[in-house]
Amino acid sequence: MERGTPVTVGLVQIGEVGWERRIPRQYRFLDGELRLLPSVSSLSEGSMAYFPHAVALLQAYAGHYARESATLTFLPPLFRRVPLAEAVRHLRSADVVGFSVYVWNVRYSLALARALKRQRPDVLVVMGGPQVPDGAESFLRRHPFVDVVCHGEAERTFCEVLDHRARRAWHGIMSTSFLAADGTFVANARRQRMRDLDEIPSPMLSGVYDELMRLHPEQLWLATWETNRGCPFSCAFCDWGSATASKVSRYGEERLHREIDWLAEHGIQHLFVCDANFGMLSRDVDTARYLADTYARYGLPLAISIQNTKNRTDRSEKIQKIFKESGVISFGASISLQSLDPTTLKAIKRDNISLDTFETLQRHYSEQGLDTYTDLVIGLPGETYESFTNGVDRVISNGQTNRVVFYECSVLPNAPMADEDYRSRFGIDTVPTRMISAHEPLDRADGHTEEFIDIVVSTGSMSREDWVRARTFAHLTELLFFDRLLHVPLVLLNYGWGVSVRALVEGVMDADPAELPVAAEVAANCRRQSRSVAAGGPQYIPSAEWLSLWWPADQHAFLPLARTGALDAFYDEARRILQRVAAATDDPAPAMLVDDALRLNRAMLALPFQLIDEVVETRYPVGEDYLAIMSGRSPSLRPRADRYRVLKSAAIWMSWADWCADLVLRVNQRRRYLHDVVLDVPDGPARLSGPAVASVKPQ
Numbered sequence: 001m002e003r004g005t006p007v008t009v010g011l012v013q014i015g016e017v018g019w020e021r022r023i024p025r026q027y028r029f030l031d032g033e034l035r036l037l038p039s040v041s042s043l044s045e046g047s048m049a050y051f052p053h054a055v056a057l058l059q060a061y062a063g064h065y066a067r068e069s070a071t072l073t074f075l076p077p078l079f080r081r082v083p084l085a086e087a088v089r090h091l092r093s094a095d096v097v098g099f100s101v102y103v104w105n106v107r108y109s110l111a112l113a114r115a116l117k118r119q120r121p122d123v124l125v126v127m128g129g130p131q132v133p134d135g136a137e138s139f140l141r142r143h144p145f146v147d148v149v150c151h152g153e154a155e156r157t158f159c160e161v162l163d164h165r166a167r168r169a170w171h172g173i174m175s176t177s178f179l180a181a182d183g184t185f186v187a188n189a190r191r192q193r194m195r196d197l198d199e200i201p202s203p204m205l206s207g208v209y210d211e212l213m214r215l216h217p218e219q220l221w222l223a224t225w226e227t228n229r230g231c232p233f234s235c236a237f238c239d240w241g242s243a244t245a246s247k248v249s250r251y252g253e254e255r256l257h258r259e260i261d262w263l264a265e266h267g268i269q270h271l272f273v274c275d276a277n278f279g280m281l282s283r284d285v286d287t288a289r290y291l292a293d294t295y296a297r298y299g300l301p302l303a304i305s306i307q308n309t310k311n312r313t314d315r316s317e318k319i320q321k322i323f324k325e326s327g328v329i330s331f332g333a334s335i336s337l338q339s340l341d342p343t344t345l346k347a348i349k350r351d352n353i354s355l356d357t358f359e360t361l362q363r364h365y366s367e368q369g370l371d372t373y374t375d376l377v378i379g380l381p382g383e384t385y386e387s388f389t390n391g392v393d394r395v396i397s398n399g400q401t402n403r404v405v406f407y408e409c410s411v412l413p414n415a416p417m418a419d420e421d422y423r424s425r426f427g428i429d430t431v432p433t434r435m436i437s438a439h440e441p442l443d444r445a446d447g448h449t450e451e452f453i454d455i456v457v458s459t460g461s462m463s464r465e466d467w468v469r470a471r472t473f474a475h476l477t478e479l480l481f482f483d484r485l486l487h488v489p490l491v492l493l494n495y496g497w498g499v500s501v502r503a504l505v506e507g508v509m510d511a512d513p514a515e516l517p518v519a520a521e522v523a524a525n526c527r528r529q530s531r532s533v534a535a536g537g538p539q540y541i542p543s544a545e546w547l548s549l550w551w552p553a554d555q556h557a558f559l560p561l562a563r564t565g566a567l568d569a570f571y572d573e574a575r576r577i578l579q580r581v582a583a584a585t586d587d588p589a590p591a592m593l594v595d596d597a598l599r600l601n602r603a604m605l606a607l608p609f610q611l612i613d614e615v616v617e618t619r620y621p622v623g624e625d626y627l628a629i630m631s632g633r634s635p636s637l638r639p640r641a642d643r644y645r646v647l648k649s650a651a652i653w654m655s656w657a658d659w660c661a662d663l664v665l666r667v668n669q670r671r672r673y674l675h676d677v678v679l680d681v682p683d684g685p686a687r688l689s690g691p692a693v694a695s696v697k698p699q
Helices: 053-065 084-091 106-119 137-142 155-163 208-215 253-265 283-298 313-326 342-347 355-367 385-397 420-425 464-482 487-497 501-509 517-534 553-563 567-583 591-604 622-630 656-664 667-673
Strands: 007-012 027-030 033-036 046-050 072-074 096-100 124-128 148-150 176-179 185-187 220-225 270-273 303-305 333-338 372-378 404-408 429-434 452-458 541-543 549-551 614-618 642-646 677-679 686-689
Touching: 007 053, 007 084, 053 072, 053 096, 053 155, 053 208, 053 220, 084 106, 096 106, 096 155, 106 124, 124 155, 137 176, 137 185, 148 155, 220 253, 253 283, 283 313, 313 333, 313 355, 333 355, 355 372, 372 385, 372 464, 385 404, 385 464, 385 487, 385 501, 404 464, 452 464, 452 517, 464 487, 464 501, 464 517, 464 553, 487 501, 487 567, 487 591, 487 622, 501 517, 501 567, 517 553, 517 567, 541 553, 549 553, 553 567, 553 656, 567 591, 591 614, 591 622, 591 642, 622 642, 622 677
Parallel strands: 007 072, 007 096, 046 220, 096 124, 124 148, 220 270, 270 303, 333 372, 372 404
Antiparallel strands: 027 033, 148 176, 176 185, 429 452, 541 549, 614 642, 642 677, 677 686
C-alpha cells in the first residue's frame, strides 16, 4: 500500500449463541405469605452473544504490527446475525473485510461477502477459520467473490495480506490460497505455528472490545478465552483450531492474570475456555485459582465451561474442587469418552487415551461430590448399536448419574474423517442437516441464512435403521435417567441390584402400545424425531407452546407429560416395565422396592404449583438407599418402613412458563429436577438427600 493511504478494515465473526438469559421467578412462603424470591444474582435478562475473539485477535495484531498501522481504521466487528442489507451497509465503507467462518456461520458469511462484492467490486474479501478447507481450490472456484483465504492461525497471515493489499500480490504470503489473475490456483506453503503467543496483543488489554461494548450497552457478553493453543491428540472427527496432533503453545501467566482482572472489572459472567485440554499444564491449577479468587474479590458470579485434559486426573480434580469451593458455576468436568468400544477408538485414533484413566477420573469426581458430564458420539466408525448401548450402560454403571451429552457424529472439512479414503474405508454416509441451537427462539428475525452440518447417519458397522434406534435410545436415556424422570428407581436397580440400565431403557423403547400406551407414545415421538434427523431434518423440535423455542427430543417429551396430567399413567406403566425387567435377573429386586422408588421419584419431581411438602411412606428405605448410592456407600436394600418429607415448598413456580424457563432450560443443572427429601421423624426432619449430591457405584 502507498505510504499514508487510509485503509478501512471490516471484520466479521458470527457466534453461535442463539439464546437469552432469563432471571429465575421462584416463590416461597415467607412469614405465612407466598412471595416472589428476589434474585440473588447480579445477572440481568437479555440476549447473549460471544465476543468475536478470533477477529479481535486479528485486529489487535494488525494494529500493532502492520507496516502502516497508523493508516488502518477498523470498523466495529460484526458479531451477530443481522439482515444482510444492514450488514452490507455496516461494511460498505471497508476496503478490506475479513471473515472468520465456522460451521454455524459459513453460509451467512458467504452470502454477506457476495452481496458486499456486488456493491463494492473493489473490496478485498479475505476468509479464514475452520470452515475454509485445507485444499481450497474448489472452495475458491465456487465462491469467486472471495479473493484470498488464510489457513490455520491467521494473525501474521492477515497482517501480511493488509500489507500487500495495494498490489494484491499474495504469492509470497505463507498460509494463503488464491486464484491468480490467469485463473491458476495457488496454494502457498504453510507457516509454522507461533510458539510465543504473547506476540499477539490481547484484545481485552489493548482496548479492542471497549468500543464494541460502548456501542452495544444492552448486550450481554459471553467471553471466549484461550490460555494455550494446540492439542497433542489426533482424533479423526476433530479439527480443534486446525492445531490437532501438535505441540501446545501458551500465553504468559501475567497476561492471563491481567485478562482475568479485565473480565471481572467489566462484569463478564459467562466464560468459555477454548483450550482443548485445560488442566494439561501444571499452571492451569493456579490459573483456575486466580480466576475463582478474582471473581470472589469482585463479588461476581461466574459460569464457566472448559474442556478438561484427557489424561491428568489429579489436576482436573483440583480445578473442579477450586470452582466448587469458590462458588464458580462450572458446567461440570467433561469426561470426553466419545466411545467405549476398542474397535471404534482405534478407528477414530483415540486408542492412545486410556479408558481406565477416564473411569478412574469419574470415580474420583463422584467420591468428591464434583459434577461431571460425559461426551458420547452416535455414529462413529466401527460403532454398532450393541457397542453403543453397552457403552452407555457402562458409563452409567461407572458412576455417571449427572449428565451424558450425546452428539451426532459430524464431518468437518479439515478433520481426518473428511478424507474420501477414510469415508470409503468405514462406509460413512452423511446427510446435510440444518443447524439449530438447542433452545433457540423460533422467531429469529435477524436475516437468518440457514446453516447446515453433515451428520453421519450410517456406517459400515451401523445401518441407518440401527442409527435411528441408537439415537432413540439416547433420547430415552436422557429423558428417563438424566432428566430424573425415573432416576431413583433406575439408580437403585442398577447400583443396588445390578439391573442393566440398557434393559430398563429398552423396556420403554419397545413398549407395546396396546398394553403401555403412554410409554409407547413417548418412545414413538423420540423415534419419529430420530428418523427425521436421519433424513436431514433439524436436530431439535419446534414448539410454539413452550416458550416458542426449539427443544431437544427428551425435553419435548417431558414437557407435555408434565402439563397434560399424563405423569401418573406414565409412572403406572413404568412400574410394570421396571418390575418385569427386574424380575428377569438372577437376583430379582422386590416389586415393593420398585413401587416405593417410583412413588418417591414421582413426589420428588419438581413441577409448578406445588405449594406444600409431601410425605411419602415406604416399605423399603429407598430414600436412604438412594442417598447411600449417590454418596458412594453401600445401600441396605432390606425392608424397613420409612417416612420421607419431600421439600416442595422450597422451590415454587406459579406458571408453567416460569418453571420451564427457570428449571427445564438449565440442562447443566439437571440435579435440580428433583426436590430435596428429608426423613420425617418424631424429633424433626433430618436432611437426607438433595439434588446436589454426586454419585458413584458402591465399591
